[in-house]
Amino acid sequence: MAGPLSAWPWENLGIFKYVLYGPLLGKVLYTRIQEGSFKDDWCLHILIICSARALLHQLWSSFVSMLFLTRNRRINRRGYDFNQIDKEWDWDNFILLQALIASISCYVYPPFIDNVPLWNTKGFITILTLHAGISEPLYYFVHRRFHKGYLFTHYHSIHHSSPVLHPYTGATATFLEHLALSTVIGIPIIGSHMMGYGSRSMIYGYLLVFDFLRCLGHSNVEVVPHQLFDTLPFLRYLLYTPTYHSLHHTDMDTNFCLFMPLFDAIWKTLNEKSWELHKKLSSNAGKYSKTVPDFVFLAHVVDVTSSMHVPFVIRSYASLPYTTRLLMIVCWPVAFIVMLMMWVWSKTFLISFYNLRGRLHETWSVPRFGFQYFLPFAKDGINNQIEQAILRADRLGVKIISLAALNKNEALNGGGTLFVNKHPNLRVRVVHGNTLTAAVILNEIPKDVEEVFLTGATSKLGRAIALYLCRRRVRVLMLTLSVERFEKIQKEAPLEYQSYLVQVTKYQAARSCKTWIVGKWTTPREQCWAPKGTHFHQFVVPPILSFRRDCTYGDLAAMSLPDDVQGLGNCEYTMERGVVHACHAGGVVHLLEGWTHHEVGALDVDRIDLVWNAALKHGLKPVSNSTKLKSM
Incomplete structure (x- = not known):
């Protein structure tokens, strides 16, 4: 049973908790509109401080999640999983709590902030003295009490349940704990004002520095240089480090201080390590990281808005399947500017990782957007970036690098053959993963289907799907204008099955076929030729629009990762949690099976069932992403 004051009063309000800021905002707008000035400007200051504190935590979260910058500085090298992200979802509750406390204080005693100067040097000296003399030892003793018996079990254990420290971990605690922390924060501020040394800059500065140091200690990224302590040894007792605080979470009987290890040294709780x-x-x-991933998935951005669907932008947003949100549209100009900077930088960067059976799997991203892949003049530049990523993986000792959808485009690099042919001595295996993609699509098609309509029929996947289905005696209507390419594929089929492959040149040919396999983007007008009740399977990027309400649509081929995956905390584009695109999963299977061949270029139809069975053997599960829509 939860202890008294462990739950937050607004716990059941969800996102509507932010309505509690309403009275402050209403007062600011009222005084501005009705009186033409900010008469009761303490309301405005509280809102500004809350916004600044939230932004500070967000900036720290972004920095910590920039793995391409911080991977060599990480203390605990595990990833942030979905359970931890959900647990820390309402990390900003403490900001709302302290805003309410501040607003009540200012309402009861308005001169608290109305009659104080902008700057007072004595105030900064006073607040530092009160912090070091009262807040630090008070926090130390209260913190130690929360590590004992009932208080730890019913309150503080929540804070220690996060396996990897994050700036939001420091803000995640029970209501009672944050009431105590608010007291620790409030004493220096109130004390300075009571002595007549208060100032507005002091309030802003103390709160923001306090939050900065809390985020620093919980960042899991060591940024404090040891040379600083070598030069000035006494500083190690005045300022803790992320490493110092991380030891408190691995050895909970040590390192209890707020920011100053001096008090741990005095009361002999300082960890000797x-x-x-x-x-x-x-x-x-x-130094260069000695941790080398076994597997790399080389992703790419689809569009400017989806480029923000990464952990170092908003962690909670990245932990959910991608959808276009209003906030992301507002941030679009910023993302566009960053996109231009990335083009200039032109380097792949690490965006996420997870562990599977003791093997590290990383996702790198090519800084190119979907539309660029269809610009003829961008072809060489994109291939150069993919090539450099492959060579980098080869130098590191990566075993498998798997290419995402557009990175293996046939017109771009022949499904990866360009790189394998150019560098015949590669130790890293290049995998396009399309064999498993084909297997997923084919296993979604009911066994009793006798006819399918296939667009993108002469692509790598289209060819393999057509050849596989004709062997099952399924009639395949292959939409293509090229007689030559159709006949080339038809001749690959055994003689007795060639008649099951039929070339069609218009969508009208599928007006009686209820199974469509879409490998080329299909407009709503073209979809109108499908009969009522049609199901659209697809392997086209981006997915087609779900236009027909009397039909059903499948998402891109995908598989869920095995249950023993660790450290996975972001969703792959529109996929659900723990689900990845089939080409990504194909690379994982390639690694787990220990296969030593490149999987590039044309698909080997004879390996489709082999790869499918291997995926199931290793615990990957097929995902049915069909969205059934109501009939008209």
Whole structure:
């Protein structure tokens, strides 16, 4: 049973908790509109401070999640999984709580902020003295009490349940704990004002520095250079480090301080490994990481808005399947500017990772957007970036690099053959994963289907699907204008099955076929030729619009990862949690099976069932993403 004051009063309000800021905002707008000035400007200051504190935490979260910058500085190398992200979802509750406390205080005693100057040097000296003399030891003793018996079990254990530290971890605690922390924060501010040394800049500065140091300690990224402590040894007792605080979460009987290890030293709770481990991690921060992934999935961005669907933008947003949200549209100009900067930088970057059976799987991204892949003049530049990513993986000792949809486009690089032919001595295996993609699509098609309509019929996937289905004696209507390419594929089929492959040149030919396999983008007008009740299977990027309400649509081919995957905390584009595109899963299977061949170019139809069975054997599960829509 939860302890008293462990739950937040607005816990059941969800996103509507932000309505509690309404009275403050209403007062600001009222005084501005009715009186033409900010008479009761303490309301405005509270809102500004809350916004600044939230932004500070967000910036720290973004920095921590920029794995391409911080991977060599990470203390705990595990990833943030979905359970931790959900647990820390309402991390900003403490900001709302302290805003309410501040608003009540200012309402009861308006001169608290109305009659204070902008700057007071004595105030900064006073607040530092009160912090070091009262807040630090008070926090130390309260913190130790929360580590004992009932208080730990019913309150503080929630904070320690996060396996990997994150700036939001420091903000995640029970209501009672944050009431105590608010007292710790409030004493120096109130004390300075009571002595007549208060100032507005002091309030802003103290709160933001307080939050900055809390985020620093919970960042899981060592950014404090050990040379600082080597030069000025006494500083190690005045400022903690991320390494120092991380030891508190692995050895909970040590390192209880707020920001100053001095009090741990005084009361003999200082972890003896603190300085040595900090120096070791700080020394290795600038060196190249010795942790080499076994598998890399080389992704790409689809459009400007979806480029923000990454952990280092908004972690909670990336942990859900991609959808276009209003906030993302507002941030579109910023994302566009970053896109231009990425084009200039032109380097792949690490965006996420997870562990599967002791093997590290990373996702790198090529800084190119979907529309660029269809610009003739961009072809060489994109191929060069993909090639550099492959060579980098080869140098690191990566075993498998799997190419996402557009990175293996046939017109771009022949499904990866360009790189394999150019570099015949590659140790890393290049995999397009299309064999498993074909297997997923084919296993979604009911066994009793006698006829299918196939667009993108002469692509790598279209060819393999057509050849596989004709062997099952399924009549395949292959939409293509090229007689030559159709006949080439038809001749690959055994003689007795060639008659099941039929070339068609117009969508009207499918007016009686209820099974469509879409490999080329199909407009709503073209979809109108499908009869009522048609199901659209698809392997086209981006997916076609769900235009027909009397039909059903399948999403892109996908599989869910095995249950023992660890550290996975972001969704892959529109996929659900724990689900990846089939080409990604195909690379995983390639690694788990220990296959040593490249999977590039044309698909080997004879391997489709082999790869499918291997995926099931390793715990990958097929995902049915069909969306059944109501009939008209």
